[in-house]
Amino acid sequence: MSAVDDVAAVPMTAKRRGAQLIMLAFAVAIVMVAYANVGLGEGGKVPAGMLGYGLGLGGLMLAAYFVLAKFAPWADPLILPLVTLVNGIGLVMIYRLELATRLASANTQLFWTALGIVMFSITLIVLRDHRALQRMTYTAGFVGLGLLILPLTPFLGKQINGARIWIEIGGFSIQPGEFAKLALVVFFAGYLVAKRDVLALAGRRLLFIDLPRARDLGPVLITWVVSVGVLVLEKDLGTSLLLFGAFIAMLYIATQRTSWVLIGVLLFAGGAFIAGQLFSHVGDRFEVWLNPSDPALFYRTGGSGQLMQGLFGMGSGGILGTGLGQGHPWLIPLSFSDFIFAATGEELGLTGLMALLMVYALIVERGLRTAIAARDPFSKLLAGGLSFILAWQVFIIVGGVTNLIPLTGLVTPFMSQGGSALLANWILIALLVRMSDAARRPPPQAIQDEGLTQVFQR
């Protein structure tokens, strides 16, 4: 009997479904107020479609909540409300920009959000045990690579804004790179779990760092070549940096070897330097980064004009912002996609951006918490990898538009207009939710006293 008491003494994680529902309602409420604010700021009245819009978003999130409650009852209660908030703010910004520029379309984005939630639900319903993904390690790898090179195929691939990262099927433009991102993280997780012991083996020691064995460099070099290939062939600096960075981070998490990070950084820096010398569009980015306000660069096509417009917007927003509907965010080129963060900064100000970054940081940290709480190496690595790639993507694009790092085009997760990214990121969140459910689910209860020995925690 005493042993059963011991089991009961193991702290039980609460489901906290009630708290999740309240926070979800709160997130939807914030978004509705923001939506009303756009109308009040722009035309002095609450937008006519506000109720339908709010109920639409609320209904979608309620559906997602029920799916989550049914199929992943132990899941982290914070992730869904946080993502809802960011997605909602993104919708509001696009709605706001639609009033000024025809390129933005709030309805399309709402449609993709709905589809994203459908994908979220399907993932949760179909994928009852994420460890099934481990068995598809190499399939995922091939799928990921295939998706990456898809835009290069003739007839299918399409070049927009200088980058060849789109394919067109039946009138829809799809960015396969966003899905490749997911497949490749699954592949990295499966592969590294299998090979991490070998990769962790020490080779020669140089200064304070244990270098890996030369023959283990293979996978790193292959990923590097793929990344550089993306950079050169698709002119997509962002995805190249995103994938390579995520791989190096996962390699480090799996092997605990700092030397991998160093090698990765050196390889990327070398690659970027060579690319900068060979391709003018890469070199330009560096020039712009170092001196964005230079008039010569400002007025040059592909110069710093776009970046500076974003900074002007943020500067004009100041600490409190102009208020939704009251700024001029459409003056920023691509304000609804790559530069949505700067556009948000103009109208919501420093205050709004700090809150937004905080929400992103919370999502990432909830994901990493899931990784730490997970019970098997594959789950740890997958959850860690997915969380990191989310943080890394936010860093690359937000750092780019704020000129912290050279600008490389990437989607701002859940905010930028674009279906592919929304779908892929909702699947990413579904995977995190699935893993957090597994991690937080109490260990199976022993039926017999002696069965207790089956219970272990890593």
Added chain:
Amino acid sequence: MNGTLKRAAVACLLMFGLLMININYLQAVKADELRSDNRNTRSFFARYESERGLITAGGETLAKSVDVGGDFRFQRKYIDGPVYAPVLGFFAPESERGIESAENSYLNGTHPDLFVRRTVDLITSKPTRGAAVDLTLVPKAQKIAYEDLQKSGKRGAVVALDPKTGAVLTMVSVPSYDPNTMAVPNKAKAAKAYNKLNADDNEPLINRATSKTYAPGSTFKVITSAAYLSEDGTRDVNTTVDAPNVLPLPGTTIGLRNYHGESCGGRATLIDALTISCNTAFGSMALEMGYDKLQEQAAKFGIGQEMSIPLNVVKSDIGPDEGKAALAQTAIGQRSNQMTPLQMAVVAAAVANEGKVMKPYLVNKIVSPDGDEIDSARPQELDEAITPDTADKLRQMMISVVQNGTGTAAQLPGITVAGKTGTAETAKGAASHAWFISFAPAEDPKIAVAVFVESGSAGNDATGGAVAAPIAHDVMQAVLQ
């Protein structure tokens, strides 16, 4: 793996930390620099986002902001643009002029006095509304002054003051311009309109009442008389002075002559000298007094000072001490003697106001968007130019000018008018300037006027009495009736 995961978590937090520090730098530290960068077109849009305050005068709206919606929501419209343009100025895409510039912080709502109002608008998400600026101008007099001057086909200016307060009742400059052409929210169009006006030889953009100085001619004799009467309190209107046909100018071969070589009879009383505007009499008075006395008296009237009313008024100046020959010419408003029309109105007003010089002002009051008075004009005495006794003697002399002398065209039925004409030679052979300064009613002055008509007419015969006095007549009539 938990150890490296935790380190990865720290790395993620570090990345977010860097992003946060960077946006703080951009939006708090560097915000002003980015906001005011001239490549940031937002400041251009921002000009049309707040409802700029009205500019009114005597119950009439002179400038207003019209809500047209869209990117350039509030657009500036001027009613009777050319009549008021030299005072109001204009609100252009990148700059403003005149009262629009001088009272900009009230009009656009950024003045500290409007802080509470602005905060309420911010919270209720309404566009900022500026305060209204009410001017001291009298629309009726302003319009008639503009029409008269415009009709003459000449360039010129009219300034009318309330002698007791210094309030500017009329300020007209001709040729004028339509400020609406530059108030369009289109930089290229506004610049084109501006450049066209700026290149015009008639200089329509210049407010002749405040921004340029001209030889005052015989109107300056009021100041010479003031100095002469002040120098010795026993002198009065009947004191006689030398008034030869030709006043020899020391060090030159030519003498100072009277207008058209007329004679003043050898000696003249002060009142007669002013009435018939005898040049040689005033020349000899100045030679008797010396430069310093004249300069001192001029300074007491405010000559030699720049002013802000709140339009900038350039410095008037009697010129440097260049010897006796020059002094005799200075005394009759020639040589290097240069006055703004506003300054001459101030001189007339000071005589009317028992010698006290009141600072001219254009803004009557500032009214918040809710109709509360935020600020109102406080009349300010600058100096006592002459004693009330001297002022009274000058008044008698100036009344005589209008009743019996060169200024009869300014007579008003039933009202005593005091005045002085002026016809200033500009260059040999060029047309002269015509001046007239006056105040009325002489017993209890309500208005002091200065009328200036540049290069009076095609011929040399245009005198202040013929060209300028009738305009002063109309302006005084408009204010008094």
